[in-house]
Amino acid sequence: MFYDPYTPCYSICFNIETEELFGEIRKVRNLKQFCGTDLPGYQIVKGIGLYSASFWRTGGYTLKYAIINGVEYGEKL
Secondary structure, three states: OOOOOOOOOOEEEEEEEEEEEOOOOEEEEEEEOOOOOOEEEEEEOOOOOOEEEEEOOEEEEEOOEEEEOOEEOOOOO
């Protein structure tokens, strides 16, 4: 997902699991970046896309609400 031409950098999908997200069972891919820099780990959810990103120093972010192809996910606050 990220590329740094000055350091060896690569992403690994370290597991695929199923979780209930937004009321449906979905496949979740967990990806980690392995570089010399502070890049985030990600969760990619089938049918939704990017679901969360987390940084080891500062914490992370998780999708709470979205409209994707006219379908609402989560609860609008």
